[in-house]
Amino acid sequence: MSNRKIAAWRDAGLIDSATAQRLVAYEAEHARPLALWAVFGLGALAIGLGIISVVAANWEEIPGQLRLAVHLALLIGLSATLALREGELARISPWVSEALLFVIAVLGLTFFGHLGQVYQTSSPLWKPLATWLILFGPMLLIFGRSWPAAALLIGASIYCAWDFAAADSGALFEREERPGWLLAAIATTLPGLFAPFAAWMRDRSGRHDFWRQLELVAITYAVGGATLSCIVASFGGFDSDYDPLGSAGQLVRAVAALGFGLLLVLAKPGLSGRVSGLVMAGSGLTIALALGVNDIDLLAAGLFMALWVGIAAAALAIDARGAFQLAVAVVALRLIILSFELASDLLLSGFGLILSGLMILAVAWGAVRVSQVYAPGRETQEQTP
Template sequence: MVTGRIARWHEAGLIDAETRDRLVAYEDEHSRPLALWAVFGIGALAIGLGLVSLVAANWEAVPGQVRLALHLALIAGAFAGLWLREDRLAAASPWTVEALVFVTAALGLTFFGHLGQVYQTSAPLWEPLAGWLLLFGPLMLLTGRAWPVAAALVGGAIWCAWEYNFAASGLIRRASNEEPPYLGMALATALPVLFAPLGAFLRARSARPDFWRRLEQLALVYAVAGASIMAALASLGAFDTADGPLDMPSQLVRGAVGLVAGVAVAVLRPGLSGRMSGAIMGGAGVLVAVASVANDIDLLAAALFMALWAGIAAAALIAGWRGVFQLAVGVIALRLIVLSFELASDLLLSGFGLVLSGLLVLGIAWCAWRVSRRFAPDEAGKAE
C-alpha cells in the first residue's frame, strides 16, 4: 500500500526516481508483517483469556495467601524486568517499556483490592489510591514514555483527589455536626493541575519529552474541563450560598492553584506554545474563581463559558493549533444552542417554536463550520 502511494507520487511528478527508490527501500527495510503480528496477537489473547478463565474457575480453591504471593511475584518480576532490561527494551521499542510500566502500575493498583478481598478489610477508596500513587507514582514518573502511563498517573491523581473530597465530606458529617475542611478538600481537587508545570519544566530537559508533554496536556485538559463544569454548575444554580464544597473560599483556592499553574507553565516553557498553554490554564483558574458570581444566571454563566472557549480559540490561532481551534469553535456553537433552549424553553412547547429552534440550530452549526474552515490555522500547526 505504501509503495503504491510512493509510485503515484512519482507519476504525479512530486518526487524524482532517486527519491522514489530510496523511499521504497526504506519502507521495505522497516515494513512490519501486520497480518503475522495479528495472528500472534490473537494467539496470545486466547492463551491469556484461557489462563484467566482457569484462575477464575478455581479462584476460591486457591488460598488467599498463595494468591497474594503470586500477585506480588508478578509485580516483583515486572520491577526486575524494568530494572535490568529497561535500556535494552527502550532501544528495541519504547512502547515495550511503556506497556511494561503500565502493566506494573495496573498490577500494583489491583493488589490493594486483592488484599482487601483476602483479609475482608475495607477503607475509603482514596486511601488505597493514595498508597498506589505513593508507591508506583515514582516508577511512572521515572520510566513513563507516552500517553498511557501519563494518563494512568494523572487520572489516578484526579480520582484520588475527588474520592478524598467526597469521603471526607460524608465521613465528617456523619461523625459530628462539624463542617468538613472544605478548603483542604478544594486544595486536594486542584492539585492535579500542577502536573502541567512539572511537564513544562522537564519536557525539554529529559530524554522522554513525549511523556512530559502528555503529562502537561492532560493537566491542561483537567483544568479546562473543571472550569467548563463550574460554568455549567453556575447555570444550574448549584453553588453554595453559605459554607459548602462549592462556596466562595473553596472556589478561590481552586482558582488560585490553576492561576499559579498557568503562570508557572508560561515561565517554565517561555516559547509561544508554552505561553498560550499557560494563558489557557490561567484563564481556566480565573473562571473557576468567579463562576459562583453567575450562580443561577443563565446568560452570565453562558457568557463565562464562551469567554473561556473563545480565549482557547484565540490561543489556538496564535499558536497554530488547528484541531484545538476547531474544537473550541464547536464547543462555543454547542453552548449557543443550549443557551437558546434555556432562554426560549416555552417556545419548544409549540410546533412553530420547534421549527424556529431547528432553524437556529442549523444556522449556528453552519456559522461554526464556516468559521472553523475559514479561520483555522494550517494543517502544519499542531498542539505541542
C-alpha cells in the same frame, strides 16, 4: 508505505530513483504482515483468556497468601524487566515499553484490592490510591513515554483528590471523619500542579511527548473544572460557603489555577508557555467569576462561552487546529443549549420546532464556516495550548 506511493513520488520528481529504491528496500525489510500479526495476536489472546478462565474457575480453591505471592512476584518480575530493559524495549517500539509500564501500574493498583479481599479489610478509596501514587507515580514519571501513562497518573490523582475532598460530606462516597474544607480544597488543586512541572521537564528530558501529554492532561483538568463551574453556576449550585465543594473551595481552586498559570509561563519561556499559562490562569479566573454569576443563567452561559472563545484564540496563536475546532464546536453547542433555555416555549408548537431547527442549522453552519476560515492549516504542527 506502498510501492505504488513511492513510485508516484518518483514520477512526480519528489524523489530520485536511487532514493525510491532505498525506500522500497527499507519497507520490504521492516514490513510487518498484518495477517500474520493478527494471527499472533489471536493466539496470545486465546492463551491469556485460557489462563484467566482456569484461574477464575479455581479462584476460591487457591489460598489467599499464594494468590498474593504470585501477584507480587509478577509485579516484581515485570518491574525488574522494565527497569533493566526499558531502553531496549523502547528501541523496539516505544509502545512496547509504554504497554509494559501500564500493565505494571494496573497490577500495582489491583494489588491493593486483592490485599483487601484476602484479609477482609476496607478503607476509603483515596487511601490505597494515595499509597499507589506514592509507590508507582515515580515509575510513571521516570518511564512514561506517551498519553496512557500521563492519563493514568493524572486520572488517579484527580480521583484520589476528589474522593478525599468529598468523603467528609458523603457527596460521592461513604462518609468519614471530615478532613477540613481548606485541606480538602487544596487537595483538589494538586493535579493541576503537574502542568508547570511537565512544562519544566519538557526541555530537560528526551521523552518530550510524555511531558507534553502530561502538561496537556493537567491543563485539561483545569479547563474542565472551569467549564463545570459555569454549568453549576447556571442552575445555582454554589450555595454552601466553607465546604470543599462550595464557594470557599472554589476560590482556593481559582487562586491555585492562577498560580499554576504563572508557573507555566516561568517554566516554559516562549509563546507556547505564555499561551499555556494564560489558558490555566483563565480557567482559574473563570472558576472565581462563576461564583458571581451563580443562578444567573444568561451570565453563566456568557462566562462559559468567554472561556472557550479564549481557548479558541489561544489555539489560533499557536496554530493548534484541533483545539480551535473543538473550542468553536463547544461554543456553538452552548449557544444551541442557551437558545432552548431562553425560548423553551417555542418547543411546544410545531412552528417553534421549525424555528429551533433552523436556528440549530444556522449555528452549526456558522461554526463550520468559522472553523474553515480561521482554523490553522493541517500542515502546521500543533502544539500544546
